[in-house]
Amino acid sequence: DTGVSQDPRHKITKRGQNVTFRCDPISEHNRLYWYRQTLGQGPEFLTYFQNEAQLEKSRLLSDRFSAERPKGSFSTLEIQRTEQGDSAMYLCASSFVGAGGVSPGANVLTFGAGSRLTVL
Protein backbone atom coordinates (compact mmCIF):
# COMPACT_ATOMS: atom_id res chain seq x y z
CA ASP A 1 0.00 0.00 0.00
CA THR A 2 1.37 3.39 -0.95
CA GLY A 3 -0.48 5.42 1.66
CA VAL A 4 -3.13 8.06 1.16
CA SER A 5 -3.23 9.52 -2.34
CA GLN A 6 -4.72 12.85 -3.29
CA ASP A 7 -5.36 14.26 -6.73
CA PRO A 8 -4.72 16.81 -8.06
CA ARG A 9 -1.82 18.12 -6.01
CA HIS A 10 -2.36 21.64 -7.25
CA LYS A 11 -5.40 23.30 -8.74
CA ILE A 12 -5.64 26.86 -9.97
CA THR A 13 -9.11 28.04 -10.87
CA LYS A 14 -11.04 31.18 -11.48
CA ARG A 15 -13.59 32.45 -9.03
CA GLY A 16 -16.99 30.94 -9.65
CA GLN A 17 -15.72 27.67 -11.08
CA ASN A 18 -16.36 24.28 -9.51
CA VAL A 19 -13.49 22.09 -8.37
CA THR A 20 -13.32 18.47 -7.24
CA PHE A 21 -10.60 16.74 -5.26
CA ARG A 22 -10.16 13.02 -4.98
CA CYS A 23 -8.73 10.99 -2.12
CA ASP A 24 -7.76 7.33 -2.12
CA PRO A 25 -7.27 6.12 1.46
CA ILE A 26 -5.25 3.23 2.77
CA SER A 27 -7.27 0.19 1.74
CA GLU A 28 -7.60 -1.33 5.22
CA HIS A 29 -8.86 1.91 6.71
CA ASN A 30 -12.58 2.34 7.29
CA ARG A 31 -12.54 6.04 8.12
CA LEU A 32 -11.76 8.89 5.78
CA TYR A 33 -11.42 12.53 6.78
CA TRP A 34 -11.23 15.85 4.99
CA TYR A 35 -9.43 18.82 6.51
CA ARG A 36 -8.61 22.29 5.30
CA GLN A 37 -5.38 24.02 6.18
CA THR A 38 -4.69 27.69 5.58
CA LEU A 39 -1.30 29.32 5.88
CA GLY A 40 0.03 29.37 9.42
CA GLN A 41 -2.87 27.39 10.85
CA GLY A 42 -3.49 23.84 11.91
CA PRO A 43 -5.73 21.50 9.95
CA GLU A 44 -9.40 22.40 10.30
CA PHE A 45 -11.85 19.51 10.33
CA LEU A 46 -14.46 19.49 7.56
CA THR A 47 -16.10 16.08 7.46
CA TYR A 48 -15.50 12.38 7.86
CA PHE A 49 -16.84 9.03 6.69
CA GLN A 50 -16.98 5.61 8.19
CA ASN A 51 -17.14 3.30 5.23
CA GLU A 52 -19.69 4.98 2.95
CA ALA A 53 -21.59 6.77 5.73
CA GLN A 54 -20.87 10.44 6.26
CA LEU A 55 -20.96 10.68 10.04
CA GLU A 56 -20.22 14.36 10.50
CA LYS A 57 -20.65 17.16 8.04
CA SER A 58 -21.67 20.11 10.14
CA ARG A 59 -18.22 21.59 9.79
CA LEU A 60 -18.36 21.83 6.04
CA LEU A 61 -17.77 25.50 5.49
CA SER A 62 -20.87 26.26 3.49
CA ASP A 63 -23.42 24.56 1.29
CA ARG A 64 -20.98 25.05 -1.57
CA PHE A 65 -18.90 22.25 -0.07
CA SER A 66 -19.91 18.62 -0.40
CA ALA A 67 -18.18 15.29 -0.01
CA GLU A 68 -18.97 11.76 -1.06
CA ARG A 69 -17.59 8.32 -0.53
CA PRO A 70 -19.94 6.27 -2.66
CA LYS A 71 -18.54 2.78 -2.22
CA GLY A 72 -16.65 3.22 0.97
CA SER A 73 -13.35 3.43 -0.85
CA PHE A 74 -12.22 6.69 -2.48
CA SER A 75 -13.80 10.01 -1.66
CA THR A 76 -14.37 13.28 -3.46
CA LEU A 77 -14.62 16.79 -2.09
CA GLU A 78 -16.38 19.27 -4.34
CA ILE A 79 -16.43 23.02 -3.98
CA GLN A 80 -18.98 24.80 -6.11
CA ARG A 81 -18.78 28.45 -7.18
CA THR A 82 -15.33 28.88 -5.69
CA GLU A 83 -14.39 32.07 -3.91
CA GLN A 84 -10.96 33.50 -3.23
CA GLY A 85 -11.39 32.63 0.43
CA ASP A 86 -11.49 28.95 -0.52
CA SER A 87 -7.80 29.09 -1.40
CA ALA A 88 -6.15 26.61 0.96
CA MET A 89 -4.62 23.17 1.22
CA TYR A 90 -7.23 20.43 1.37
CA LEU A 91 -6.00 17.42 3.28
CA CYS A 92 -7.35 13.92 3.28
CA ALA A 93 -6.58 11.39 5.98
CA SER A 94 -7.67 7.87 6.79
CA SER A 95 -7.69 5.67 9.86
CA PHE A 96 -9.06 2.45 11.22
CA VAL A 97 -11.43 2.33 14.16
CA GLY A 98 -12.74 -1.07 15.17
CA ALA A 99 -16.24 -1.93 16.32
CA GLY A 100 -15.15 -2.02 19.93
CA GLY A 101 -13.64 1.44 19.82
CA VAL A 102 -10.01 2.21 19.67
CA SER A 103 -7.37 -0.48 19.86
CA PRO A 104 -3.62 -0.08 19.85
CA GLY A 105 -2.50 1.21 16.51
CA ALA A 106 -5.97 2.32 15.56
CA ASN A 107 -7.34 5.83 15.35
CA VAL A 108 -4.10 7.22 14.02
CA LEU A 109 -4.69 9.53 11.10
CA THR A 110 -2.51 8.93 8.05
CA PHE A 111 -2.51 12.01 5.86
CA GLY A 112 -2.09 12.45 2.17
CA ALA A 113 0.16 15.10 0.68
CA GLY A 114 -2.79 17.44 0.18
CA SER A 115 -4.42 19.27 -2.72
CA ARG A 116 -3.55 22.94 -2.91
CA LEU A 117 -6.30 25.16 -4.29
CA THR A 118 -5.68 28.64 -5.59
CA VAL A 119 -8.71 30.68 -6.59
CA LEU A 120 -7.92 33.71 -8.75
Add this chain to the structure above:
Amino acid sequence: AQKVTQAQTEISVVEKEDVTLDCVYETRDTTYYLFWYKQPPSGELVFLIRRNSFDEQNEISGRYSWNFQKSTSSFNFTITASQVVDSAVYFCALSEASDSWGKFQFGAGTQVVVTP
Protein backbone atom coordinates in the same frame (compact mmCIF):
# COMPACT_ATOMS: atom_id res chain seq x y z
CA ALA B 1 -13.85 27.38 21.23
CA GLN B 2 -10.28 26.31 20.67
CA LYS B 3 -9.78 22.94 22.29
CA VAL B 4 -6.07 22.63 21.63
CA THR B 5 -3.74 25.53 22.30
CA GLN B 6 -0.13 25.75 21.26
CA ALA B 7 1.06 29.04 22.62
CA GLN B 8 4.49 28.94 21.03
CA THR B 9 4.42 30.17 17.45
CA GLU B 10 8.07 29.56 16.64
CA ILE B 11 11.09 28.14 18.43
CA SER B 12 14.61 28.53 17.08
CA VAL B 13 17.46 26.41 18.39
CA VAL B 14 20.95 25.44 17.44
CA GLU B 15 21.59 21.84 16.56
CA LYS B 16 21.97 19.50 19.54
CA GLU B 17 19.90 21.67 21.82
CA ASP B 18 16.72 20.23 23.32
CA VAL B 19 13.35 21.61 22.22
CA THR B 20 10.17 21.41 24.27
CA LEU B 21 6.81 22.14 22.66
CA ASP B 22 3.84 23.04 24.80
CA CYS B 23 0.28 21.87 24.28
CA VAL B 24 -2.75 22.61 26.43
CA TYR B 25 -6.04 20.95 25.69
CA GLU B 26 -9.62 21.25 26.81
CA THR B 27 -12.13 18.43 27.04
CA ARG B 28 -15.00 17.25 29.19
CA ASP B 29 -14.41 13.66 28.20
CA THR B 30 -12.68 11.24 30.51
CA THR B 31 -11.63 9.13 27.56
CA TYR B 32 -9.61 10.78 24.84
CA TYR B 33 -6.41 10.56 22.86
CA LEU B 34 -3.71 13.12 22.35
CA PHE B 35 -1.34 13.19 19.41
CA TRP B 36 1.69 14.96 18.05
CA TYR B 37 2.14 15.33 14.32
CA LYS B 38 5.04 16.79 12.35
CA GLN B 39 4.68 18.74 9.11
CA PRO B 40 8.04 19.14 7.37
CA PRO B 41 8.55 21.65 4.55
CA SER B 42 7.36 19.01 2.07
CA GLY B 43 3.91 19.48 3.61
CA GLU B 44 2.75 15.97 4.50
CA LEU B 45 1.65 15.53 8.12
CA VAL B 46 3.46 12.68 9.83
CA PHE B 47 2.25 10.93 12.97
CA LEU B 48 4.73 10.96 15.85
CA ILE B 49 3.08 9.83 19.07
CA ARG B 50 -0.30 9.01 20.59
CA ARG B 51 -1.31 8.93 24.22
CA ASN B 52 -4.62 7.92 25.80
CA SER B 53 -6.17 9.68 28.76
CA PHE B 54 -5.74 6.73 31.07
CA ASP B 55 -2.02 6.50 30.70
CA GLU B 56 -0.09 9.37 32.21
CA GLN B 57 3.17 7.50 32.16
CA ASN B 58 5.70 9.58 30.37
CA GLU B 59 7.88 7.80 27.89
CA ILE B 60 10.85 8.23 25.70
CA SER B 61 11.03 7.00 22.13
CA GLY B 62 14.40 7.63 20.61
CA ARG B 63 14.98 11.38 20.70
CA TYR B 64 11.30 12.07 21.42
CA SER B 65 9.73 12.22 24.85
CA TRP B 66 6.47 13.54 26.20
CA ASN B 67 5.05 14.80 29.43
CA PHE B 68 1.34 14.20 29.87
CA GLN B 69 -0.26 15.84 32.91
CA LYS B 70 -4.03 15.60 33.24
CA SER B 71 -4.02 17.91 36.25
CA THR B 72 -2.90 20.78 34.07
CA SER B 73 -4.38 19.47 30.80
CA SER B 74 -0.98 19.59 29.19
CA PHE B 75 0.75 17.29 26.74
CA ASN B 76 4.22 18.62 26.13
CA PHE B 77 6.66 17.15 23.65
CA THR B 78 10.44 17.25 23.74
CA ILE B 79 13.00 16.62 21.04
CA THR B 80 16.36 15.81 22.56
CA ALA B 81 19.58 16.73 20.79
CA SER B 82 17.80 18.43 17.90
CA GLN B 83 18.94 17.97 14.33
CA VAL B 84 18.42 20.10 11.25
CA VAL B 85 15.97 17.48 9.93
CA ASP B 86 13.73 18.23 12.90
CA SER B 87 12.91 21.60 11.37
CA ALA B 88 9.17 21.48 10.78
CA VAL B 89 5.82 22.59 12.13
CA TYR B 90 4.61 20.44 15.00
CA PHE B 91 0.92 20.02 15.76
CA CYS B 92 -0.80 18.75 18.87
CA ALA B 93 -4.21 17.14 18.35
CA LEU B 94 -7.11 15.80 20.42
CA SER B 95 -9.57 12.98 19.64
CA GLU B 96 -12.49 12.38 22.00
CA ALA B 97 -14.60 9.32 22.79
CA SER B 98 -17.80 11.38 22.99
CA ASP B 99 -17.20 12.22 19.39
CA SER B 100 -16.78 8.56 18.41
CA TRP B 101 -13.13 9.42 17.82
CA GLY B 102 -14.26 11.53 14.93
CA LYS B 103 -13.18 15.14 14.79
CA PHE B 104 -9.47 15.32 15.42
CA GLN B 105 -8.90 18.86 16.61
CA PHE B 106 -5.51 20.39 15.96
CA GLY B 107 -3.68 23.28 17.51
CA ALA B 108 -2.26 26.08 15.43
CA GLY B 109 1.18 24.52 15.38
CA THR B 110 4.67 25.47 16.51
CA GLN B 111 7.36 26.13 13.93
CA VAL B 112 10.69 24.61 14.98
CA VAL B 113 13.80 25.94 13.28
CA VAL B 114 17.03 24.06 13.92
CA THR B 115 20.16 25.71 12.63
CA PRO B 116 23.54 24.00 12.28
